[in-house]
Amino acid sequence: xxxxxxxxxxxxxxxxxxxxxxxxxxxxxxxxxxxxxxxxxxxxxxxxxxxxxxxxxxxxxxxxxxxxxxxxxxxxxxxxxxxxxxxxxxxxxxxxxxxxxxxxxxxxxxxxxxxxxxxxxxxxxxxxxxxxxxxxxxxxxxxxxxxxxxxxxxxxxxxxxxxxxxxxxxxxxxxxxxxxxxxxxxxxxxxxxxxxxxxx
Amino acid sequence: xxxxxxxxxxxxxxxxxxxxxxxxxxxxxxxxxxxxxxxxxxxxxxxxxxxxxxxxxxxxxxxxxxxxxxxxxxxxxxxxxxxxxxxxxxxxxxxxxxxxxxxxxxxxxxxxxxxxxxxxxxxxxxxxxxxxxxxxxxxxxxxxxxxxxxxxxxxxxxxxxxxxxxxxxxxxxxxxxxxxxxxxxxxxxxxxxxxxxxxx
DNA sequence: CTTAGTAAATAAACAAGGTTCAGTAAATTA
DNA sequence: TAATTTACTGAACCTTGTTTATTTACTAAG
Numbered sequence: 001x002x003x004x005x006x007x008x009x010x011x012x013x014x015x016x017x018x019x020x021x022x023x024x025x026x027x028x029x030x031x032x033x034x035x036x037x038x039x040x041x042x043x044x045x046x047x048x049x050x051x052x053x054x055x056x057x058x059x060x061x062x063x064x065x066x067x068x069x070x071x072x073x074x075x076x077x078x079x080x081x082x083x084x085x086x087x088x089x090x091x092x093x094x095x096x097x098x099x100x101x102x103x104x105x106x107x108x109x110x111x112x113x114x115x116x117x118x119x120x121x122x123x124x125x126x127x128x129x130x131x132x133x134x135x136x137x138x139x140x141x142x143x144x145x146x147x148x149x150x151x152x153x154x155x156x157x158x159x160x161x162x163x164x165x166x167x168x169x170x171x172x173x174x175x176x177x178x179x180x181x182x183x184x185x186x187x188x189x190x191x192x193x194x195x196x197x198x199x200x
Numbered sequence: 201x202x203x204x205x206x207x208x209x210x211x212x213x214x215x216x217x218x219x220x221x222x223x224x225x226x227x228x229x230x231x232x233x234x235x236x237x238x239x240x241x242x243x244x245x246x247x248x249x250x251x252x253x254x255x256x257x258x259x260x261x262x263x264x265x266x267x268x269x270x271x272x273x274x275x276x277x278x279x280x281x282x283x284x285x286x287x288x289x290x291x292x293x294x295x296x297x298x299x300x301x302x303x304x305x306x307x308x309x310x311x312x313x314x315x316x317x318x319x320x321x322x323x324x325x326x327x328x329x330x331x332x333x334x335x336x337x338x339x340x341x342x343x344x345x346x347x348x349x350x351x352x353x354x355x356x357x358x359x360x361x362x363x364x365x366x367x368x369x370x371x372x373x374x375x376x377x378x379x380x381x382x383x384x385x386x387x388x389x390x391x392x393x394x395x396x397x398x399x400x
Numbered sequence: 401c402t403t404a405g406t407a408a409a410t411a412a413a414c415a416a417g418g419t420t421c422a423g424t425a426a427a428t429t430a
Numbered sequence: 431t432a433a434t435t436t437a438c439t440g441a442a443c444c445t446t447g448t449t450t451a452t453t454t455a456c457t458a459a460g
Contacts, residue, residue: 428435
């Protein structure tokens with residue numbers, strides 16, 4: 001009788017397998033050069049099978065995009081217990097970059113990869129990102145209440161901090177820091193976060 | 201006779217025509233949705249003809265990319281006349297981001313795209329970039345001599361400033377600012393540059 | 401245990417795009 | 431004018447996303 005249940009389970013397992021294969025391939029080669037046939041090969045099924053589980057290639061992308069944001073948000077929350085608003089902001093920034101370094105594939109899909117089908121879901125999928133952006137703004141606001149960021153507009157501050165960490169993250173993920181010795185990168189990032197805090 | 205000369209001239213004219221058509225199309229529709237057939241249509245020749253002048257689609261792109269790099273460096277230099285080191289640094293940053301906004305396709309290959317041919321041009325490529333990174337360091341050093349950046353390591357400062365402008369540029373180029381009204385983006389960038397200068 | 405019906409998976413086919421190449425036309429040279 | 435070289439063409443090839451007709455595997459009723 002557990003037939004229906006088993007089928008459900010198998011269906012999600014299949015969707016999972018496709019997703020895993022796709023994530024690996026996307027981060028290794030980028031959206032464009034990943035073909036449906038490569039994904040099919042990786043999971044050892046035929047091409048057509050994938051279309052029984054996902055509408056098209058971009059749907060796979062968006063699913064990964066969403067999961068990435070889920071993980072991401074959790075990481076960001078893990079820093080909220082810190083009392084001092086400045087320390088919390090620093091930790092927030094460090095968690096951001098650390099996420100990119102730990103899960104470069106996800107970071108790539110979330111913030112770097114060219115998004116397929118331009119107009120299609122433009123608004124809808126930013127909602128995911130908005131949560132974490134709001135968290136950043138909250139932390140900045142609290143720092144403001146503690147006397148920091150004097151005379152700075154909240155939107156400007158949020159945009160600045162985001163740009164800053166995204167800059168480091170994306171240079172790292174897309175291997176534009178190759179001319180720096182690996183062991184210097186982490187200290188450089190820490191130093192940069194400290195440098196930025198001079199502006200708080 | 202000027203036959204040879206005329207042929208040379210016609211050859212460069214043709215290459216130029218292809219480049220112009222391609223640039224127009226690239227900036228209108230983006231690299232991926234520009235087809236060789238569209239370029240051919242635009243210059244009113246057959247598809248195959250293009251391959252007599254350029255090895256492949258990416259060569260057209262790289263040619264444009266190189267021109268972009270030239271423009272880039274010029275843009276950066278155009279700011280060097282500014283006396284005040286802080287104003288100069290601000291203008292430097294603004295020129296950086298403005299370049300990315302004016303030539304998003306160029307910026308993309310220079311600093312975002314995964315490098316297609318592995319080692320092939322990696323070094324040569326970065327040498328181009330190094331020029332402008334050195335320019336940034338020079339400007340920071342001069343600001344240091346004028347009493348700014350007290351207690352900040354030069355490498356950290358350069359990395360920070362680069363990350364910052366690259367962050368803004370790449371969010372813009374890869375369309376991650378879609379949730380902001382277009383007319384707010386420019387002021388936001390200006391505000392961010394001003395905010396960063398508090399750390400100087 | 402059979403068998404009709406359903407679900408899952410496949411292979412083949414299509415369209416669109418980058419690229420190649422055999423052939424044609426035009427220009428040049430002799 | 432004839433031979434040769436150069437420029438160009440467009441059909442054909444290959445890859446990739448997607449669809450569809452068909453086959454295979456499974457399920458459940460009789």
